[in-house]
Amino acid sequence: MTQPPYKLPEGWRWVKLGEVFEVEQGASMSPKRRLGRNPKPFLRTRNILWGAVDTSLVDEMDFTDEEAEKLSLQPGDLLVCEGGDVGRTAIWEGQLPTALYQNHIHRLRAKDDSVEPRFIMYWMQAAYQVFLAYQGEESRTAIPNLSGRRLKEFLAPLPPLEEQRRIVARIEALMERIREARRLREQVKEDTERLWQSALAETFPRPGSDLPAGWRWVKLGEVFEVQQGASMSPKRRLGRNPKPFLRTRNILWGAVDTSLVDEMDSTDEEAEKLSLQPGDLLVCEGGDVGRTAIWEGQLPTALYQNHIHRLRAKDDSVEPRFIMYWMQAAYQVFLAYQGEESRTAIPNLSGRRLKEFLAPLPPLEEQRHIVARLEAVQEKIKALKEIQAATDAELQRLEQAIFDRAFKGEL
Numbered sequence: 001m002t003q004p005p006y007k008l009p010e011g012w013r014w015v016k017l018g019e020v021f022e023v024e025q026g027a028s029m030s031p032k033r034r035l036g037r038n039p040k041p042f043l044r045t046r047n048i049l050w051g052a053v054d055t056s057l058v059d060e061m062d063f064t065d066e067e068a069e070k071l072s073l074q075p076g077d078l079l080v081c082e083g084g085d086v087g088r089t090a091i092w093e094g095q096l097p098t099a100l101y102q103n104h105i106h107r108l109r110a111k112d113d114s115v116e117p118r119f120i121m122y123w124m125q126a127a128y129q130v131f132l133a134y135q136g137e138e139s140r141t142a143i144p145n146l147s148g149r150r151l152k153e154f155l156a157p158l159p160p161l162e163e164q165r166r167i168v169a170r171i172e173a174l175m176e177r178i179r180e181a182r183r184l185r186e187q188v189k190e191d192t193e194r195l196w197q198s199a200l201a202e203t204f205p206r207p208g209s210d211l212p213a214g215w216r217w218v219k220l221g222e223v224f225e226v227q228q229g230a231s232m233s234p235k236r237r238l239g240r241n242p243k244p245f246l247r248t249r250n251i252l253w254g255a256v257d258t259s260l261v262d263e264m265d266s267t268d269e270e271a272e273k274l275s276l277q278p279g280d281l282l283v284c285e286g287g288d289v290g291r292t293a294i295w296e297g298q299l300p301t302a303l304y305q306n307h308i309h310r311l312r313a314k315d316d317s318v319e320p321r322f323i324m325y326w327m328q329a330a331y332q333v334f335l336a337y338q339g340e341e342s343r344t345a346i347p348n349l350s351g352r353r354l355k356e357f358l359a360p361l362p363p364l365e366e367q368r369h370i371v372a373r374l375e376a377v378q379e380k381i382k383a384l385k386e387i388q389a390a391t392d393a394e395l396q397r398l399e400q401a402i403f404d405r406a407f408k409g410e411l
Helices: 065-071 117-129 150-153 161-203 232-236 268-274 320-331 351-356 362-405
Strands: 013-016 021-026 039-043 059-062 079-082 089-091 106-112 154-160 217-220 224-228 242-246 262-265 281-284 293-294 308-313 357-359
Touching: 021 150, 079 117, 089 150, 089 262, 106 150, 117 161, 117 362, 154 357, 161 320, 161 362, 224 268, 224 351, 232 262, 281 320, 293 320, 308 320, 308 351, 320 357
Parallel strands: none
Antiparallel strands: 013 154, 021 106, 039 059, 079 089, 079 106, 217 357, 224 308, 242 262, 281 293, 281 308
């Protein structure tokens, strides 16, 4: 942004960052520097967040005395990321006694006391996230980056110093309220997740415990036919009989995601053997082992890969949704199926072992009643999550409105 985007209030002026800050890029990293005799803490772009410096994980690198003198940080220095999340800006507050920084970070040090660095820090966030002001050529390259030359040319609104400080104080007071609202929202989110875990724990008996009257423990192989899917290969993608097939990434806990489905060649025999039917349970062999969902006929035709087991009920004594919810309880609440295959370097679940899994089985009508009750809980959780998402969006809009008003002199 080199042209003033809007008219400023009386007493304000547009300045180039290079007019009010000395801009200094950091030092290049190298393996050799890590072996030197003068190691010093240095910041990388991962340490620079919007409005904060994270010093929980800081590397060390060798620096010459000249570099250390030139690149040492002082409280009040602004740190601006050259790459990654370009323009991400935070202020150094002296979190460490000594710290330098890498070459993908620019340090902006005020030339005089006409500028409050925190005012510019918040302006950078507003410019990038609200006004989208600095979307120039360097931001449109394959790997976006921000050169020191271009950074010096950035325009920023600058009111008198006392007004800068007043606006900073007002922004920080309002942002603290937003942070508290987000903290409370995160607490509600955690409570929502615990609600589902509690519902599962209260619904199903703990493995090894006595069952209610009329219930029995069954092996999954007693009530389901278990069929593993077909192996994937590059050659299969070139065949003449392509059909949609599901991968483990499509299987979520309690849902099948068909937003991105691959196709693979299959013989007529495979298509007949591995075609899915509504009511089939799909259980992941690898990845998030045991993740289970039910196929509801989301596509007219669908097969599945060899890292998925299909469980098809042998008769009408079992409601597949009941077992789907039991699998989630067994894995996520009771940790019931943590056998040898789950402790290997690459956890996996064989069909042989899956058939041996024990599940509680009440009479069919009671299974359906339990499923209906759990689905009612799911609907409540869904509604809570929709409210949470709306709250997130509203807090985001509020934050943007604060920045918009602050830098137009309306806050």
